[in-house]
Amino acid sequence: MADTMRPAWATINLQALRHNISVIRERAGGRRILGxxxxxxxxxxxxxxAQVLAGIDAIGVARVDEALQLRNAGISGPIVLLEGFFSPEQIPVLAASGIQPVIHNVHQLTQLEQAKNLSDPLQVWLKIDTGMHRLGVEPEEVESCYKRLVAMPHVTGLPILMSHLACADEPKHEQNRKQLATFAEVTAEHPKENTSIANSAALLAAVGPEYDWVRPGLSLYGVSPFSGKTGRDHHLQAVMNLQASVISIRRIKAGEPVGYGASWAPGKDTYIGIVAIGYGDGYPRHAPEGTPVWVRGKCYPMVGRVAMDMITIDLGAELTINLGDTAQLWGTELPVEEVAAAVGTIPYELLCNVARRVQLDYLD
Known part of the structure; x- marks a missing residue:
């Protein structure tokens, strides 16, 4: 048995992250990067x-607490708050911390106008709804909102105009053409260096004109946003290897049920491996039988139900792995895109759902 046997952990390869940044820089062609x-x-x-990304142009987060965590950790570069502020009380905090809010509705705009006694001026972004119909001011409101922002004494510089593509992961979708046309129209009289619409998918597929700011998310972590592709197809490297130990190996006779609900039994005598990961670690509970798990150079099918702390894999009639071996749930040997396809979800969900109890080991 391996001395290093342990429950679920994730190895985070920072060299792979740096490699991906280089690939993104090359694809961006001099455009600024908001990671x-x-x-x-x-x-x-x-x-x-964030520490590894300190050299890029800016970092984007969704929530105020995320931005403040970064500041408290000594991250001094530009931070963009993608959902903006949720209340006027947050505005002085953003100003004091040098955090750049995205304004996406007139209500926020009015709150910012009414803000008083800010310690520092704010750089702001203005989000435009070009057709996703989620966040953003209407195209016909852009000029009036822009002028109001420029007129505010506590707003510094020119607002950066941004939008988001609903179908960038389907490069030929008609919605992309419509949104890009709307964005081109409303930004035509504004400096190109103050515009942004490309996420990972738009950047990798070269969708639309080369607006200045690109906003890679998934691609930073070595994952493809496109169905049927992996990060390797874009010369990206997986940053996360989610792993767990094989903590038990058992011989099971044909017809003997395994796990909760007795929902699976082998058709013939087989070996099973118990891997120390489950939905308590963020592994998807709804993963079906057959979802691949990589161990010692081979993928084995998961069988039975996912439990809180364990899954079961069918090792077959001939035993070729050892107690204590490390199983990879996704990573360099088993792309997360393939696991997501087997589970019926998207890579974003699998990555984001990794639980806090999973130890992150950083490999520099």
């Missing part, structure tokens, strides 16, 4: 990932 670190940097650890 997206929402949801604990997609499960990779907010602070450590």
């Amino acid at each position: 997206i670190l929402k949801a604990n940097a997609y499960g990779h650890g907010l602070i450590r990932i």
Whole structure:
């Protein structure tokens, strides 16, 4: 038995992250980069990932507490608050911390106008709804909102105009053409260096004109946003290896049920391996039988139900692994895109749902 046997952990390869940044820089072609670190940097650890990304142009997060964690950890570069402030009481906090809010509705705009006695001026972004119909001011409101922002004494510089593509992961979708046309129209009279619309998918597929700010999220972590592809197809490297130990190996006779609900039994005598990971670690409870798990150079099918702390894999009639071996749930040997496809979800969900009890080991 291996001396290093342990429950679930994730190895975070920072060299792979640096490689991905280089690939993104090359694809961006000189455009500025806003790296997206929402949801604990997609499960990779907010602070450590931000430290590695210190050399990029800006970091984007969704919530105020995420931005303040970064400041408290000594991250001094530009931080963009993608959902903006939720209350006027947050505005002085953002100003004092040098955090750049995204304004996406007139209500926020009015609150910002009414703000008083701010310690420092704010750089702001203005989000435009070009057709996703989630966040953003209407195209016909852009000029009036822009002028109101420029007129505010506590707003510094020119607002950066941004939008978000609903179908960038389907490059030929008609919605992309419509949204890009709307964005081009409303930003035509504004400096190109103050515009942003490309996320990971738009950047990798070269969707639309080369607006200045690109906003890679998933691609930073070595994962493809496109169905049927993996990060390897874009010369990206997986940053996260989610792993757990094989803590038991048993011989099971044909017809003998395994796990909760007795929902699975082998058709013939087989060996099973018990892997120390479950839905308490963020592994998807709804993962179906057959979801691949990699151990010692081979993928084995998961069988039975996912439990809180364990899953079962069918090792077959010939035993080729050892007690204490490390199983990889996704990573360099088993792309997270393939696991997501087997589970019927998207890589974003798998990465973001990695639980806090899973130890993150950083490999520099």
